[in-house]
Structure formats: C-alpha cells, structure tokens
Amino acid sequence: MRKxxxxxxxxxxxxxxxxxxxxxxxxxxEVATSGGMTEERVTGGGLSTNRVQFKWQEEVTExxxxxxxxxxxxxxxxxDDIGKREVYAQVISKRWGTLSTGxxxxxxANAYGYADPLYNNDYSLISNMGVFxxxxxxxxxxxxxxxxxxxxxxxxxxxxxENDGSRDxxxxxxxxxxxxxxxxxxxxxxxxxYQRNLWDKxxxxxxxxxxxxxxxxxxxxxxxxxxxxxxxYYAYAxxxxxxxxxSDLQLGLRHNFGxxxxxxxxLMYKDDRKDEALSDATGLNLGYIYNYDKxxxxxxxxxxxxxxxxxxxxxxxxxxxxxxxxxxxPQGLQLGVRIKF
Numbered sequence: 560m561r562k563x564x565x566x567x568x569x570x571x572x573x574x575x576x577x578x579x580x581x582x583x584x585x586x587x588x589e590v591a592t593s594g595g596m597t598e599e600r601v602t603g604g605g606l607s608t609n610r611v612q613f614k615w616q617e618e619v620t621e622x623x624x625x626x627x628x629x630x631x632x633x634x635x636x637x638x639d640d641i642g643k644r645e646v647y648a649q650v651i652s653k654r655w656g657t658l659s660t661g662x663x664x665x666x667x668a669n670a671y672g673y674a675d676p677l678y679n680n681d682y683s684l685i686s687n688m689g690v691f692x693x694x695x696x697x698x699x700x701x702x703x704x705x706x707x708x709x710x711x712x713x714x715x716x717x718x719x720x721e722n723d724g725s726r727d728x729x730x731x732x733x734x735x736x737x738x739x740x741x742x743x744x745x746x747x748x749x750x751x752x753y754q755r756n757l758w759d760k761x762x763x764x765x766x767x768x769x770x771x772x773x774x775x776x777x778x779x780x781x782x783x784x785x786x787x788x789x790x791x792y793y794a795y796a797x798x799x800x801x802x803x804x805x806s807d808l809q810l811g812l813r814h815n816f817g818x819x820x821x822x823x824x825x826l827m828y829k830d831d832r833k834d835e836a837l838s839d840a841t842g843l844n845l846g847y848i849y850n851y852d853k854x855x856x857x858x859x860x861x862x863x864x865x866x867x868x869x870x871x872x873x874x875x876x877x878x879x880x881x882x883x884x885x886x887x888x889p890q891g892l893q894l895g896v897r898i899k900f
Contacts, residue, residue, distance in 0.1 A: 576617035583607045587858075587895025594881020598891075602879065605681045605893040606848070606858050608632050610644055624651045645696070657704040666702070666714030666734035667748035668695045670772045674783040676811035676823035677846045681877050682862030682891065684827040684842040685785060688874045689807050692793035693768045694730045694752050712736045720753070728754030734770075746772040756792070757800045766791025783811040801836035801872060805829065821848040829874070838870035856897045863890040 587605040591598045603609050612630040619625060625648075632644040647661030664672070668690075672678060675685045686695075699719035705712055713735055720729030734748035748770040756762040771786045787807045794800035807829040815821050825844040831837040842864045849857040862876040865888045873883035876891050883889045 576615065579614045579616075580611070581614075582611040582900055583609055583897060584900070585609050585895060585897040587893040589891060589893045591876065591880055591889070591891030593875065593877075593883050593887065593889035593891070595884050595887065596881065598880060602893075603634050603895075604632075604879070605860055605895045606677065606846075606856065606897045607680070608644065609634060622653050625649070626651060647700075652706075654706065656706050659702045659704065660700065662696065662698045663700055663702065664696050665694055665700075665730065665732040665748075665750060666716055667732055667750050667768070667770050669714065670734055670736060670746035670748050671770055671785045671787075671809075673744070673746075674772045674774050674785050674809070674811065676781075676783065676813040676825045677844065677860065680844075680846065680860060681879065681893065682844050682860050684825050684844050684862075684864075685809055687876060687878065688827050688829055688840060688842050688864065689785065689787050689809060690768075691874065692795050692799075693766065693789060694732065694750055697730050700730070707738065710738045710740075712738065728752055742776045744772075744774040744776075746770070748772070752791075754792070754794060757794050757796060764792030764794075766793055779815040781811075781813045783809075783813075785809040785811075799872060802833060803831060803837055804833050805831035805837075819850050821850070822846065823848075836871045838873070839867040840874050841865045841867075842874070854899045856899075858893075858895055858897065860893045861891070864888060 585605060585607050586601065586603050589598065589600055589602050610630050610632045612628065614626065614628050616624060616626045627648045629646050630644040631641050633641045643662055645663050647659050647663045649657055649659040651657045671685050675683055677683060679686050697718050700716050702714060702716040704714050714733065716732040718730045730750065730752045732750045734746055737745040750768040752766045753763055756764050767790055769788045773784050775782045790804045792800065792802055807827055809825060809827045811825045813821065813823040823846040827842040829840045831839055844862050846860045847858060851857055864874050864876055866873060869886045871885060873887060875883060876889045
C-alpha cells in the first residue's frame with residue numbers, strides 16, 4: 560500500500576513522529592436478489608470497505624511508542640455520510656505489551672477475520688451468517704495485547720457500554736493466539752455481551768460467543784476453519800431481537816497462482832438449536848482476484864445462503880441489501896476493482 564508519509568522531527572536525538580495517510584477505493588457492479596427484488600446497480604466495498612486512514616505514530620524511547628488511528632469509511636457511489644470505522648489510541652511497549660482504547664475490533668474478530676478466505680468481504684459468511692448480531696467492533700473499549708511469548712499472544716478487552724440496547728452495550732472479550740514456526744495458526748476466543756432488552760428497559764440480557772480458529776498454510780495455499788458456539792439474547796436496535804442457541808462451522812480455502820491469480824472458497828453450515836426465529840442454513844462464498852499491479856485488484860465474488868426452512872429472520876448475503884423475506888434464499892454477484900493508496 561502506497562502511503563503519504565510526513566516526517567516531523569522532534570527535539571530528542573532519535574525520536575520522531577510521523578503521519579501516514581492510506582486508504583482503499585473499491586467500486587463494483589452488482590446483481591443480487593434479496594428482499595423480494597433483484598438489485599442491479601453500481602455499488603462499493605465488495606472486497607474491502609472504502610476507507611481513508613490517518614495514522615500518527617511517535618517513538619518515545621527505544622521500548623515505548625505512541626500511536627493514534629482514525630479510519631473513516633465512505634461510499635463513493637452514493638451520498639451516504641462518512642462514518643467512523645476504527646478510532647483508537649495506543650501505548651506500545653515491546654517489553655510489556657500494548658494498551659489500546661477507543662473504537663476497535665474485538666480480540667475474537669482479529670482471529671476469525673484472519674481465517675476468513677476473503678478477509679471479511681461484503682459477502683463474507685463469517686460476518687453475515689456466523690457473527691451476525693454478535694459483537695465484533697465496539698466503542699468505548701479498553702484492550703490489552705500482551706507481547707508474544709513462545710508464540711502465544713493474549714488479547715483482553717472491556718467496554719464501558721451505553722446500556723441502551725444498541726450494539727454498543729457492555730462487551731468483554733478475550734482471545735489467546737498461537738503463532739508457531741510451523742504452518743499452523745490457532746486461536747481460542749470468548750465474548751460476553753450485556754445489553755438492555757429492546758421491549759423492557761428494566762431487563763438486562765446477555766449473550767456468550769465462543770470461537771475456535773485454525774489456519775494451515777502450505778506454500779501458496781491456506782486452509783482455514785472457524786467453529787462458533789453461541790447462546791443468549793441478540794438484538795439490533797431498534798428493530799430486531801431474539802433468543803438463540805446454536806453453532807456454526809466455516810471451512811475455507813485461499814490459493815495464489817503465480818502471484819497474479821487468487822481464488823477463495825468459503826463454506827458455512829449453521830445449526831440453530833432453538834429453531835424458532837432463525838433457521839438452520841448453508842452458505843457459499845466464491846471469489847477470484849486478479850492482481851493487476853501492487854495497488855490495483857480486479858475481482859469477482861459470488862455469494863449464496865440457503866435456509867432450511869421459513870423463518871422470521873434470515874441471514875443476508877450483504878448488510879447493504881434489503882433483508883431477505885421469510886421464505887427467501889438470497890444470492891448475489893459482484894464484479895469490481897479495488898485500488899489501494
């Protein structure tokens with residue numbers, strides 16, 4: 560990624576601060592069926608969310624540094640407002656670890672995001688079927704990231720929350736990652752969320768999500784698996800809430816052919832044991848990326864979700880489309896270009 564770097568020398572002999580500006584421009588042509596209609600449109604963010612990132616970093620001592628990130632997301636194809644994606648500040652010590660505060664991804668999201676064959680693209684099955692209404696990026700958070708010791712890294716997060724039934728309720732998240740010299744990567748994560756019931760403001764509800772993640776790398780090929788177990792109360796204020804209890808399994812593959820051609824396949828099966836508001840479902844995500852040059856990618860992505868029965872709440876192929884009808888199996892195709900700067 561090409562970056563605009565502004566170096567600002569400081570008074571100290573070796574310390575300096577810098578501002579880096581980078582981002583993504585992603586535009587695509589999409590044909591998708593969801594919400595009882597077929598959308599044919601030019602849209603954006605198919606492979607990566609459109610964003611501009613401002614990163615400021617200062618080396619205070621040989622061990623200690625400070626970093627601040629402001630990342631804004633936008634839609635170049637529409638008149639939508641610019642919104643915050645990630646906004647956080649960090650104190651980083653090579654010896655003692657990193658303390659981070661602000662709006663940022665949960666420790667669990669870092670693990671399953673790495674295992675997603677297309678890294679949480681618009682049609683991502685992990686995002687749209689697996690995580691669904693579980694916490695994944697939260698405000699008012701404080702996170703500690705340990706130094707990596709014998710390949711192990713710990714991440715722990717707590718949020719202040721607003722206790723108003725929104726997705727920014729109180730969240731506690733922990734994860735242990737295992738990086739090795741072998742081809743394997745492992746992670747175990749646990750999230751607990753507390754939020755107010757949408758229809759009874761005097762009742763606080765809770766949900767628990769547990770994740771086991773594994774990635775095996777052999778040459779140009781990555782094989783990945785994410786197992787997700789969930790139970791509790793989930794809500795998307797102010798419209799939808801439900802009790803749920805179940806699990807899902809994602810199996811993925813990504814492969815690079817000669818540095819230019821890349822393919823990705825993701826399969827997911829979801830088993831909702833309450834079998835009430837939600838349905839058991841199977842999802843498919845296929846992707847092809849052509850690396851035109853180091854900053855430009857051409858891509859095609861297909862997504863499909865099949866529900867085993869009619870249900871009140873359906874899993875979408877994209878949050879940017881109308882919600883599927885109670886008897887509908889949504890699908891879509893995107894052909895686009897992504898430019899990194």
